[in-house]
Amino acid sequence: MAETLQFELVSPERLLASEQVAMVVVPGSEGDFGVLPRHAPLIATVRPGAISVYETRAEVSRRIFVAGGFAEVVGDRCTVLVEEAIPVEELDRAAVEQALREAREDASDAKNDQERADANKRIKIAEEQLRVLKR
């Protein structure tokens, strides 16, 4: 299987990944979508969740948790812009649970909409991280 796709994962601070892969599955805000070579041009928002990278079509070679962002697919290139990304194997269940508790506390005693929205966002990210870890 010769055809591959250029997958790029970029955060504001650096280029996190740039590699040739067979397929990536991106958690779009309206559902996960897989990107294969020669995908139609697409711009989508990404919800918190795990990106699965398939180096060969048969198996997942690695999974990266992202906290939301944007994906652009043009030609044989898939670029995902994220604010934050952590490889799934580096996620620590205890730390995530702790973060979730803290976020819930913050949400319950938030003083204004801004703080509440911020805390809710953190809750969502932590919940998604837990869900990813369960799989």
Added chain:
Amino acid sequence: MPSLKDLRVRIASVKSTQKITSAMKMVAAAKLRRAQEQAEASRPFSDRMGRMLANVAGSAKGSAGAPRLLSGTGSEKRHLLVVATADRGLCGGFNSNIAREGRRAIELLKAEGKEVQVLCVGRKGRDILRRLYPNDIIDTIEDVAKPALTYESAEAIGQRILQMFDEDSFDVCQIVYARFKSAMTQVVTREQLIPFVPAPPQDDEEEAPQESSLAPGQVYDYEPEQEEILAELLPLNLSVQIYKALLENNASEQGARMTAMDSATRNAGDMIKNLTLTYNRTRQAVITRELIEIISAKEAM
């Protein structure tokens, strides 16, 4: 004629100044390298972001549902000027160059009958501008690069500006900063942040990777709708633009400081050479005078 002791004291003081400036130069050089790396590492993100946004915005610009961050408020009366400088001095003309461009912009806008508000990032710019426009400066953000310049700090500034925009306190937002060209040259640049304009092609563009841009006739699929993507993309882009500007500014500051300290070290070296020459001459003169005194005293006896 300064005495020998005076000269010795001066030489010692210039020497210790030189030690400080050369140490500062070395520190700035190390920081410059780090700042440059950081700026380079952030480039892929802002490049791709800009490309994506230009694509989405290009097709949405005409439509009625376009967000205000893209289409503007419909007026251009009130301006917000973000002047990004350093927190510290001793970096040559760096801060005053940026402040001068800021001042020029303010004067220009005021001459056109527009209202100007100034948001200073960095203490030094505020110090200069406060004297001239004490009533226009709304706030100063200090220590953005302490302990390190992170995306979060840029995001906080972005949020702040967005909040002001939502409260409808300005129409157009521009940022003044120094773009890093080399350690010797920094280009003071003024860029528009709100409403969004696609970045103009830069003059020092290297091999722009165009391969991934859309072939003519192709159209993007959007998921969810274009407007929703724009509504999320634009605020993010604002933070990214600010982050980029701050990184460039940081690199420029270190570059300017390195150059300034380099020439200060060299000047101190010249000064030491001159002072040492005077010192030796004076010392010889003193010896000669003493000899003459001894000899003439002997002859008189």
